[in-house]
Amino acid sequence: MPELSEGRIRHLEMIQGAVNRLAGNSAMVKRYAIAVTAGAVALGEARVLEAPVFVGALAVVVAFFAWLDAMYLKTEGAYRRLFNAVRQSDQETGFSLSPHGYQRSVWRSIVSWSVAGFYGPLVALILLMLLFIGNGA
Secondary structure (H helix, E strand, C coil), X not given: CXXXXXXXXXXXXXXXHHHHHHHHHXXXXXXXXXXXXXHHHHHHHHCCCCHHHHHHHHHHHHHHHXXXXXXXXXXXXXXXXXXXXXXXXXXXXXXXXXXXCCCCCXXXXXXXXXXXXXXXXXXXXXXXXXXXXXXXX
C-alpha cells in the first residue's frame, strides 16, 4: 500500500472525529435510557401512576431511545465505511464528509448486539414491572 499523503491523513482524521462524536452520543443515549428507566422503576414502586399507562409510556420512551441509538450506530457505521473507502482510494481526497452511499438500513442497527443487547433487558424490566405492579405485588 502506498504511503498516505498529508491531505489524506487530515481527511481521515476529520472522519475519525465524526466517528468519535457519534460513538460518544450513542453512549450518552444509553446513559439517559438507564437513568429514565431507573427513575421509572422508583416511580413504579411508589405507584404514582396507574400501571398500564405508566408502563406503556415508559415503553414508548425506551423505544425512542433504542431508535435514536440505532440511528447513531447506523451513521457511525457509514462514517467507518467512508473512512475505509478514503483510506483505500488511489485518488486524491476531496475532503468530503458525506456518508451518503455508505448508509445501511436502520434495522441492521436495531438488531445489533449494541442496541438489542442493551435495550432488550430494559424492555424485559418494563414487562416485569407491568407484571408486578399490575398484580399489586
